[in-house]
Amino acid sequence: MIPKKLERNLLKVQKPGRYIGGEPGSVHKDKTKVDERIAFCFPDMYEVGMSHLGMKILYSLYNSRENFWCERVFAPDVDMEDVMRSEGILLYGLESFDPIKDFDFIAFTLQYEMSYTGVLNMLDLAGLPVRASERKELSPIVIAGGPCACNPEPLTAFVDLFLIGEGEEVNLEITELHLKAKNEGWSKEQYLHEAAKIPGVYVPSLYDVTYHEDGTIKAVTPIYDDIPEKITKRIIVDMDKVFYPDKFVVPFVEPVHDRAMVEVLRGCIRGCRFCQAGFIYRPFREKRAETIDKCGKALCDSTGYNEISLTSLSTSDLSEIEPLLDKMLTWSQERKINLSLPSLRVDNFSEALLEKIAKVRKSGLTFAPEGGTQRIRDVINKNVSEEEIMNTCRTAFEGGYTNVKLYFMMGLPTETDDDIRGIAVLAQKIVDMFYAMPNRPKGKGVNVSISCACFVPKPFTPFQFEPQDTMEEFDRKQKLLRSSITTRKVTLSCHDASTSFVEEILAKGDRRLCDVVELAWKKGSRLDGWSEHLDIERWTGSMKELGLDAAFYANRRRAYDEIEPWEHLDYGVSKEFLIRENKLAHADTTTPNCKQKCSACAANKLLKGEKCVAAKYQDFLRENGKG
Amino acid sequence: MQRNIRIFFEKTGRAKYISHLDMTRCWTRTFNRAGLPMWYTEGFNPHLYMTFALPLSLGFEGLCESFDARLIADIPLDEVKERLNQVLPTGLQISRVADQKMNAREIKWADYELCLECENPKSVHEKLTEFLNRDSIVVEKRTKKGVKDMELNGLYTVLESSFDETSVLLKLRLATGVETNVNPMLLLENSPVYAEILQTSVRRTAVLTADLNNFE
Numbered sequence: 127m128i129p130k131k132l133e134r135n136l137l138k139v140q141k142p143g144r145y146i147g148g149e150p151g152s153v154h155k156d157k158t159k160v161d162e163r164i165a166f167c168f169p170d171m172y173e174v175g176m177s178h179l180g181m182k183i184l185y186s187l188y189n190s191r192e193n194f195w196c197e198r199v200f201a202p203d204v205d206m207e208d209v210m211r212s213e214g215i216l217l218y219g220l221e222s223f224d225p226i227k228d229f230d231f232i233a234f235t236l237q238y239e240m241s242y243t244g245v246l247n248m249l250d251l252a253g254l255p256v257r258a259s260e261r262k263e264l265s266p267i268v269i270a271g272g273p274c275a276c277n278p279e280p281l282t283a284f285v286d287l288f289l290i291g292e293g294e295e296v297n298l299e300i301t302e303l304h305l306k307a308k309n310e311g312w313s314k315e316q317y318l319h320e321a322a323k324i325p326g327v328y329v330p331s332l333y334d335v336t337y338h339e340d341g342t343i344k345a346v347t348p349i350y351d352d353i354p355e356k357i358t359k360r361i362i363v364d365m366d367k368v369f370y371p372d373k374f375v376v377p378f379v380e381p382v383h384d385r386a387m388v389e390v391l392r393g394c395i396r397g398c399r400f401c402q403a404g405f406i407y408r409p410f411r412e413k414r415a416e417t418i419d420k421c422g423k424a425l426c427d428s429t430g431y432n433e434i435s436l437t438s439l440s441t442s443d444l445s446e447i448e449p450l451l452d453k454m455l456t457w458s459q460e461r462k463i464n465l466s467l468p469s470l471r472v473d474n475f476s477e478a479l480l481e482k483i484a485k486v487r488k489s490g491l492t493f494a495p496e497g498g499t500q501r502i503r504d505v506i507n508k509n510v511s512e513e514e515i516m517n518t519c520r521t522a523f524e525g526g527y528t529n530v531k532l533y534f535m536m537g538l539p540t541e542t543d544d545d546i547r548g549i550a551v552l553a554q555k556i557v558d559m560f561y562a563m564p565n566r567p568k569g570k571g572v573n574v575s576i577s578c579a580c581f582v583p584k585p586f587t588p589f590q591f592e593p594q595d596t597m598e599e600f601d602r603k604q605k606l607l608r609s610s611i612t613t614r615k616v617t618l619s620c621h622d623a624s625t626s627f628v629e630e631i632l633a634k635g636d637r638r639l640c641d642v643v644e645l646a647w648k649k650g651s652r653l654d655g656w657s658e659h660l661d662i663e664r665w666t667g668s669m670k671e672l673g674l675d676a677a678f679y680a681n682r683r684r685a686y687d688e689i690e691p692w693e694h695l696d697y698g699v700s701k702e703f704l705i706r707e708n709k710l711a712h713a714d715t716t717t718p719n720c721k722q723k724c725s726a727c728a729a730n731k732l733l734k735g736e737k738c739v740a741a742k743y744q745d746f747l748r749e750n751g752k753g
Numbered sequence: 754m755q756r757n758i759r760i761f762f763e764k765t766g767r768a769k770y771i772s773h774l775d776m777t778r779c780w781t782r783t784f785n786r787a788g789l790p791m792w793y794t795e796g797f798n799p800h801l802y803m804t805f806a807l808p809l810s811l812g813f814e815g816l817c818e819s820f821d822a823r824l825i826a827d828i829p830l831d832e833v834k835e836r837l838n839q840v841l842p843t844g845l846q847i848s849r850v851a852d853q854k855m856n857a858r859e860i861k862w863a864d865y866e867l868c869l870e871c872e873n874p875k876s877v878h879e880k881l882t883e884f885l886n887r888d889s890i891v892v893e894k895r896t897k898k899g900v901k902d903m904e905l906n907g908l909y910t911v912l913e914s915s916f917d918e919t920s921v922l923l924k925l926r927l928a929t930g931v932e933t934n935v936n937p938m939l940l941l942e943n944s945p946v947y948a949e950i951l952q953t954s955v956r957r958t959a960v961l962t963a964d965l966n967n968f969e
C-alpha cells in the first residue's frame with residue numbers, strides 16, 4: 127500500500143510512475159523474515175538508473191539470497207524533491223515504501239562524477255547526516271562502487287566503505303559480515319575494521335593522507351597494520367559461471383534504454399589510451415555464445431521485451447560473435463525481437479556482420495574514430511585507419527543507411543589545430559564518397575553528424591598524467607572546428623566544456639575536494655548530469671571559497687613519480703605500464719591489442735594463474751583451426 | 754488464424770499511476786511474457802495492435818476497463834485470461850476475455866465512485882449536494898479547438914451521496930463516449946468545495962451503453 131502522505135501528493139508531480147515501484151519483476155519480501163535490508167541507490171533519476179545494467183545484476187544477486195532484501199532507490203526529480211521536503215516524506219525504497227535510513231546498507235553506484243552531489247542529496251533526503259563521521263550506528267552503512275570508485279577520494283567524507291572492482295562476490299561478503307556484526311553487537315568502527323580486511327574493500331577513514339608543501343600527496347597510510355596498504359580490485363575470473371539475472375524489473379515509465387540486456391564480455395582488449403573503462407575493467411573475459419544465447423532467451427521470456435542488446439565495451443570483439451548472432455537470430459526474428467549491438471567498432475565491422483544486424487536494425491549507424499587525423503589516432507591508440515572508416519561508411523551506405531554519426535574528442539594530448547581541422551576534413555570525405563557512389567541510396571541526401579566531446583583525462587589511464595585543456599582553449603578549438611565545416615551535410619554538436627572541467631577536477635581530485643562537493647551541494651547542486659540543472663558557478667564558487675585551485679587539479683601535468691590520490695588502489699594495470707604507454711603516445715606510437723600481443727599491463731595477476739587474453743586467444747585460434 | 758478479442762481488466766492500487774501511454778508498452782510485454790502470439794501492425798515500425806475503448810485518466814482506478822487486440826493462434830479465451838493474469842503486475846487483472854460484441858461508439862455513460870477526503874465532510878457534502886442540484890452548471894472545457902462553454906446539466910446523474918468522519922462519498926453517472934465526455938474532475942473542479950478537498954480517489958465502476966447495459 128502506498129503511504130497516505132505520498133499518495134496525496136503523487137498527482138502533483140510529473141510522471142508519478144517513477145515513485146511507486148510495483149513493476150513486473152520487482153522483488154517483494156516479508157520484512158520480518160529478512161536479516162539484511164539493502165537500499166540500492168542510483169544517484170540520478172529513475173529513467174537513467176533503470177537503464178543501468180550493473181544495478182539490475184546486483185539487485186537480483188542480493189535478492190537471490192533468501193534472507194537479504196534489496197530495494198531500488200532513485201533521485202527524485204526537482205518537483206518531487208520539493209514535495210518530499212515540504213511534506214516530510216523521507217527517501218524510501220520503491221518496493222516497501224519504508225524509509226531507507228532504517229535499512230542496513232545504503233549502496234550507491236558511481237557511474238559519473240556529475241552525480242556526486244546527488245549522493246549527498248539522497249542521504250539528506252533520507253534524513254541522515256551526509257558526513258560518515260556523524261553517522262555513529264552500525265546501520266545503515268553507506269557503501270559505494272562502480273567505475274568512479276577507482277578514485278573515490280572526493281567522496282571519502284561521506285561514504286563509509288567503497289567496493290573496488292566487480293561486486294558479485296564482495297557485496298555478499300560484506301553483507302554477511304554485517305549480519306554477524308549485528309548478531310554479536312559490534313560497533314560501527316569494529317565492523318569497518320573487519321570489513322577492511324576483505325579483499326576489494328576500501329574503508330577511507332582507516333587511511334591517513336599527508337601532503338607535501340606544494341599540495342601534492344606525500345603518503346597514504348593505513349592506521350592499522352592488519353589492513354592492506356594497497357587495496358586490490360576484485361574480479362570474476364570465470365565469466366561463464368558468474369551470476370546473471372534471469373529476470374529484470376520492467377519499468378512502466380520509459381527509461382533511457384528500455385530493453386533487455388545481456389552482458390557478453392567484460393574488459394576490453396583494445397587499450398585506447400583515453401578510455402578509463404578500457405583499463406579499469408581489465409583483463410578481457412568473455413562468455414561463450416551458448417551461455418549468452420541462453421541468458422538472452424530467458425530474459426526475453428521473463429521480461430517480454432521486444433529488444434535485446436548485447437552489452438559490453440566492444441561487442442564485436444567477442445570471439446564467437448558470428449555464431450552468437452546466428453543462434454540468436456533463429457528465435458529473435460520470429461518473435462519480433464530486435465537485436466541491438468550498441469558498441470560496434472569501425473575496424474572489425476565485417477560485411478557478414480553488417481548483413482546480420484541489418485536484418486533487425488534499421489536506425490542510423492554510429493562510429494567513434496575519436497580523432498580526426500591518423501597521427502592523433504595513433505597517439506590515443508585508436509587503431510583504426512581512415513581507409514577502414516571509409517570502408518565501413520561505404521558498406522553502411524550500400525546497406526541503405528544515409529545517416530552516420532561520428533564521435534570525436536578534442537583536447538587530446540599532443541593535439542594541434544591540424545588535428546581539429548582533420549575532423550572536418552574526414553567528415554567532408556565521407557560526404558564526398560557518398561555522392562561519388564553510383565549505387566548510393568537514391569532520392570536521399572546524406573547526413574554526417576559529428577559529436578565532439580571535451581577530453582577528460584582519467585585515473586588509471588596512460589593519460590592520467592596529462593593536463594586538461596583550459597576552458598579558453600576548448601572554446602577556441604570549438605570555434606576552429608565549427609569554422610572548418612563548410613557543408614550543411616555535416617552537422618556538429620560540441621559538448622559543454624565547463625561540465626568536462628568539473629568532471630576532471632572530481633575525477634583526479636583528492637580528499638580535500640570533499641568540502642567542495644559538500645559546499646556545491648549546499649549551494650543547490652544535484653542532478654548535475656542534466657544540463658538544465660547544472661550551474662557551473664556552484665562548483666567554481668565553492669572551489670574559490672574554500673581556497674582550492676581548480677587548475678592544480680585539472681590543468682597541471684603530473685610527474686610520473688608524483689603519488690596520485692588513487693595510488694593506494696590497485697586495478698591490476700601497473701603504473702609502469704601506464705608510464706610506458708604515456709611515453710609511446712608522445713612518440714605517436716601504437717600498441718597492439720591484447721589478442722595480438724600481450725603488453726604486460728600486469729592485469730593478468732588478477733586471474734589467479736588462469737591464462738590471460740593473448741594466450742587464450744591463441745588457444746581459440748588453434749581450436750577453430752585458424753592458428 | 755486471426756481472432757479479434759476484447760480484454761476486460763481492472764486497474765487498481767499502484768497501477769493507477771501507470772499513464773495511458775505506458776499502458777500500451779506494459780500490455781505488449783505482458784502478451785510477450787504470456788507467450789501469446791498477437792497481431793502486429795505492418796510497416797516501418799511494427800507494434801502490437803491494441804485499441805482502448807476509453808482511456809482512463811492518470812490516477813483513476815477502473816473496474817471494467819477494456820481494449821481490443823487480435824490473437825493469431827487458436828487459443829481458448831479462458832486460457833488467454835489465465836496466462837495473462839499469471840504475468841501481470843499487481844494492480845492489473847483480467848476479468849474477462851471475449852469476442853467483440855459491441856462497437857466502442859455505443860458507449861454513452863460511465864459510473865464513477867468518488868471518495869473526497871476533507872476536514873469537514875458534513876458541510877462539504879451539503880454544499881456539494883446544493884451544487885449538483887442546480888438547474889444549470891456551465892463550465893469551460895478545453896478542447897483541441899480552444900476553450901468552449903459546456904452545459905453539464907443533463908450530462909450527469911447523482912446515483913448516491915453520503916459522508917462519514919473523513920470523507921464525502923459520491924456515485925456519479927457521467928456522459929461518456931466519442932461525442933461527449935465528462936470527466937468527474939471537471940465537475941469537481943467547478944464546484945464550490947474544490948479547495949476544501951484534501952485528496953480525491955476516483956474509481957470507474959461501469960461503462961454503459963445508451964440503454965444502460967454493460968459495454969461488451
Ligand code: SF4
Binds near residue numbers: 408410729
Ligand atoms: S596482461 Fe597482457 S593480455 Fe592480459 S590484459 Fe594485460 S596486456 Fe592484455
